[in-house]
Amino acid sequence: MPAAHGTLRETPARIRVVGLLSSASGLGRSARLCIRQLADYGWEFSTRDVSDLYATGDDVAYARGHRDLPATVSIFHLNAPMLLPGIIKAGLSSYYRSYNIAYWAWELEYLPGDWIDAMRFVDAFMVPSTFCRRTIERYTTKPVLTVPHPIQLEMDKVLSPKPGDQVFRVLSIFNLGSSFERKNPLAVIRAFRSAFGNDAGAELTLKTSQGKRYPQDLAIIKQEIARGGNIKVIDEIWTDEQLCGLYRSSDVYISLHRSEGFGLTIAEAILMEVPVIATGWSGNTDFCSADTLSVVPYDLIAFADNDPAYHGVSDALWAEPSIVAAVHELQKVRSDMSASTARARAAKAEFLSYLGRHTYASALNDLGRRNGL
Incomplete structure (x- = not known):
């Protein structure tokens, strides 16, 4: 599969969120928090749950957004080993039309080889902390932006x-x-x-x-x-x-x-x-x-x-x-x-x-x- 080469030809307005959306895992919660904040800020979004790929579905509810919305940007809340199967499962046609972002959370100061290899499939990275950003930046010149999980517990x-x-x-x-x-x-x-x-x-x-x-x-x-x-x-x-x-x-x-x-x-x-x-x-x-x-x-x-x-x-x-x-x-x-x-x-x-x-x-x-x- 060729490396990502997406470009932003307009200000991002339509966002697709891909991840373990129905899973009770941290990855699933990360994706759902992303969806919730996009909705709160008035961004148009669509969703694609790929939990079944990894037998992680727990029937957790999530906002599904606009079905079949053509996305300007796709955000993949999938760690590196899950990324390529998730991209394929979510649809290659949408992937090739999008500016693709991986939201990665990692807990060490060095990445394993499969994470480094997977970097070529996206155009940019979002991470939840400065610690993660410094790790990812060791291995890429692509944009890496810190976006902490937008927790909403009232x-x-x-x-x-x-x-x-x-x-x-x-x-x-x-x-x-x-x-x-x-x-x-x-x-x-x-x-x-x-x-x-x-x-x-x-x-x-x-x-x-x-x-x-x-x-x-x-x-x-x-x-x-x-x-x-x-x-x-x-x-x-x-x-x-x-x-x-x-x-x-x-x-x-x-x-x-x-x-x-x-x-x-x-x-x-x-x-x-x-x-x-x-x-x-x-x-x-x-x-x-x-x-x-x-x-x-x-x-x-x-x-x-x-x-x-x-x-x-x-x-x-x-x-x-x-x-x-x-x-x-x-x-x-x-x-x-x-x-x-x-x-x-x-x-x-x-x-x-x-x-x-x-x-x-x-x-x-x-x-x-x-x-x-």
Whole structure:
């Protein structure tokens, strides 16, 4: 298949979004957030769901837009190994008529060979963070624009008030299909246990998904938490409203990830005004300030992960967050919830300002200017 050679002959107005639109995965959510913002900004759009190619469909609803709309620009929310099959499935005729953009999220500072090879199939890239942009720019002279996920979790979606009991609730959310080692849930469990032991006044909830597809990883978590009665795991696909309620019922959100392309659940917690504890490295650092969040220090260590997504990656580094520091931050949040809540509100204000400066609309307009329109 020849390399992409699209040009923007007019200001982008009609957008086609291709991706795992009905999937509960991070890729699926990324595409749906894109669609929602395009609609909010009044852009005409069409959609093409290719979840069936990868058996990832979860019947998640999404806005379908204008059917058969001839697109000026196509945005493919598909990582590199999925890109060419997705292009073909979505229709080559539309591909050849479009200026084609890949929205890529990647969690390391180096790309595997198949990602580098796939770069030729698009004209430009959008990425969710500065961390991702710097990685992609190592390998291409094509435009690379930072467009953070336009999260829209509104407080009024929460149907129930925050529990009035005295239990200190800690929350961590992750998809088991997004690399067990990278998400590093065992560190969260060990930090919580070191901070609070079996104290019935503290509770950790691990909200996971795709446990049926990754039963061994789910079993490791369940084995790790078996010794205590104040840690629970919920492995289900939930609606936005249910997740909003879960965030709102929590006193702190914790992510001891080794690397993030963006940090979607961290961002969601911030928007729900939940105090956040997070590793201070990778994509989330665009919106995780030590002034408003509990940023966990780390050591950079040699990357090691058998997840197939990272096949061919060598000499990379990622973070090993300090469990000792995480324990201190958990105890600090619990000891002064008033101060922690005030910081959480400040973090939300900063994040909303950041999102407002980096939108799909501004990125598309930027591409138009680069092409002399």
